[in-house]
Amino acid sequence: MSAKPFYVTTPIYYPSGNPHIGHCYSTVLCDYLARYNRFKGRPVIFATGTDEHGAKLAAAAEKAGVDTLEYIDGFVGNFKKLWTYMNISYDRFVRTTDDYHIKTVQYIFTVLHDKGYIYKGEYQGKYCVPCESFWTDAQLTKKDDKYYCPDCGREVTENRSEEAYFLKMSPFAADIEKMLLESGYLRPENRAKELVNNFIKTGLDDLCVSRTSVKWGIPVPKFEDTSAEHTVYVWLDALTNYISLLGYGNDTFGDFDTFWNNAEVLHVTGKEIMRFHTIIWYAILKGAGVRFPDKLYSHGWIISSDGDKMSKSKGNVLDPFILGGRYGVDAVRYQMLRDMPYASDMPYSNENMLNRINADLANSYGNLVSRTASMIEKYFGGVIPNYIASAETEYGRDLRAKAVALKATVDGLLDYPKVGDALSAVFDVISRANKYIDETAPWVLAKDETKLPELGNVLRNLAEAIRIATLFLAPAIPDTAPKVYDIFGLTGNALSYEYADVFDTIPGNTKVKTTAPLFPRLDVAKEIAYLQET
Ligand code: MSP
Numbered sequence: 001m002s003a004k005p006f007y008v009t010t011p012i013y014y015p016s017g018n019p020h021i022g023h024c025y026s027t028v029l030c031d032y033l034a035r036y037n038r039f040k041g042r043p044v045i046f047a048t049g050t051d052e053h054g055a056k057l058a059a060a061a062e063k064a065g066v067d068t069l070e071y072i073d074g075f076v077g078n079f080k081k082l083w084t085y086m087n088i089s090y091d092r093f094v095r096t097t098d099d100y101h102i103k104t105v106q107y108i109f110t111v112l113h114d115k116g117y118i119y120k121g122e123y124q125g126k127y128c129v130p131c132e133s134f135w136t137d138a139q140l141t142k143k144d145d146k147y148y149c150p151d152c153g154r155e156v157t158e159n160r161s162e163e164a165y166f167l168k169m170s171p172f173a174a175d176i177e178k179m180l181l182e183s184g185y186l187r188p189e190n191r192a193k194e195l196v197n198n199f200i201k202t203g204l205d206d207l208c209v210s211r212t213s214v215k216w217g218i219p220v221p222k223f224e225d226t227s228a229e230h231t232v233y234v235w236l237d238a239l240t241n242y243i244s245l246l247g248y249g250n251d252t253f254g255d256f257d258t259f260w261n262n263a264e265v266l267h268v269t270g271k272e273i274m275r276f277h278t279i280i281w282y283a284i285l286k287g288a289g290v291r292f293p294d295k296l297y298s299h300g301w302i303i304s305s306d307g308d309k310m311s312k313s314k315g316n317v318l319d320p321f322i323l324g325g326r327y328g329v330d331a332v333r334y335q336m337l338r339d340m341p342y343a344s345d346m347p348y349s350n351e352n353m354l355n356r357i358n359a360d361l362a363n364s365y366g367n368l369v370s371r372t373a374s375m376i377e378k379y380f381g382g383v384i385p386n387y388i389a390s391a392e393t394e395y396g397r398d399l400r401a402k403a404v405a406l407k408a409t410v411d412g413l414l415d416y417p418k419v420g421d422a423l424s425a426v427f428d429v430i431s432r433a434n435k436y437i438d439e440t441a442p443w444v445l446a447k448d449e450t451k452l453p454e455l456g457n458v459l460r461n462l463a464e465a466i467r468i469a470t471l472f473l474a475p476a477i478p479d480t481a482p483k484v485y486d487i488f489g490l491t492g493n494a495l496s497y498e499y500a501d502v503f504d505t506i507p508g509n510t511k512v513k514t515t516a517p518l519f520p521r522l523d524v525a526k527e528i529a530y531l532q533e534t
Pocket residue numbers: 010011012013014021022023025026051238239241269270271272273300301302303309310311
């Protein structure tokens with residue numbers, strides 16, 4: 001049986017400013033998962049893109065005194081540059097101003113209208129412009145007679161009243177509650193109760209899905225009852241990207257059946273937009289008769305150490321180009337993947353970041369690689385010794401058992417997906433290997449001729465443990481992993497998923513190379529000072 005296709009998506013980003021480290025997390029996480037699943041031999045589509053419509057973007061362009069698309073183009077280019085810089089292996093990049101996407105949005109709007117789920121009415125209510133979100137009074141946070149958006153916390157002052165189309169939500173309410181509480185779609189699952197209590201139990205209002213006052217958007221197709229120019233509500237427009245770039249409702253792509261209907265579909269987003277990716281997305285898809293996807297991983301934020309979300313408007317953003325330029329893109333990718341907890345936020349500080357890079361990449365992993373390669377060089381002329389079963393020790397058996405169990409552990413954790421925990425499991429094996437060096441003291445064995453078979457086993461076991469650990473680290477550090485493969489002469493089966501839980505895969509007579517340290521040790525105090533200055 002061939003492997004089930006895997007489709008993974010990032011949120012599509014607002015190109016209203018330059019990307020920052022907060023935008024990187026979803027994208028790097030998806031990149032890890034896309035690379036890992038390709039390694040497993042699954043057909044993969046990894047999609048990202050930009051969300052280009054809505055009043056906010058048009059207003060920003062106007063303020064800058066430039067044409068809207070021209071304004072957006074510059075930032076879209078910067079997102080693409082960052083993804084190339086961060087080694088993001090995306091397969092498709094959707095812009096919601098692309099023709100095929102516009103075609104799909106108009107198509108799905110028509111399907112929902114023709115099935116009776118979209119009807120014409122009058123919209124009156126409050127609207128949070130930065131979030132492009134409608135809210136009922138009950139949903140807004142009220143303080144001192146003022147209303148605040150529950151998503152972004154800003155004051156909501158706009159009242160809107162206009163002819164509008166609505167998407168019926170009540171036919172889906174019971175199924176949405178069931179989906180949230182029982183299907184395992186929303187991860188972490190403890191976020192589901194909150195949604196049910198805040199949005200379903202309070203009554204699910206029909207959703208306003210068109211605007212006449214917003215001009216920068218996809219035109220709503222003309223129906224018999226249309227009497228004004230409408231544009232499609234940005235969230236209906238934006239969510240639809242996930243199927244437009246597979247070819248649903250357009251002829252540009254032909255992957256909808258393979259990568260939606262018959263695939264494992266995983267959306268990854270930050271936690272503040274899970275409402276759209278659960279409740280609203282469900283009504284759109286089910287109303288149109290489209291299968292609902294398998295999983296949404298709604299992760300926490302990278303926050304500053306004082307608990308604030310890092311964002312452009314708060315002026316506390318980190319520039320990924322500066323961090324990558326100084327410490328290497330792999331180190332930056334690894335640190336964020338490792339330190340973001342599965343179900344909460346990641347407080348960021350330069351000190352923690354630098355300590356993580358030093359502890360894991362420089363000391364634990366980098367050191368293991370260079371010590372092992374140089375001992376093979378020194379004691380065996382650079383050739384990885386063959387394994388001799390009769391000379392195996394209790395320590396060697398323990399290391400082997402831990403290393404071969406890693407594949408199942410990582411697979412289990414990535415199913416959630418708990419990437420940070422998976423990387424932590426990889427480092428358990430790396431630590432075990434470092435401890436093995438202390439336990440076996442190869443420099444002592446080397447002094448005794450009769451201990452040569454034992455010494456050979458130690459070094460082969462270390463090379464095998466490094467091979468296995470690196471296979472699971474590779475999707476996080478895609479630039480460094482091939483260097484390690486090169487150091488240990490690894491090719492073919494040794495790099496396959498199939499042999500990632502099989503010891504003694506490295507062929508006899510394999511030669512190693514010694515090289516400069518993979519991750520130089522950082523002087524934390526000096527680097528903190530440097531980062532404060534930049
Ligand atoms: N355009 C919408 C998404 C539409 S998806 C159909 C949007 N765009 S955004 O540019 O504002 O944010 C995109 C993503 O970046 C969100 O998932 C958000 O959670 C994430 N992040 C922005 N800052 C972040 C951090 N500081 N930390 C982690 N992720 C955060 O919302």
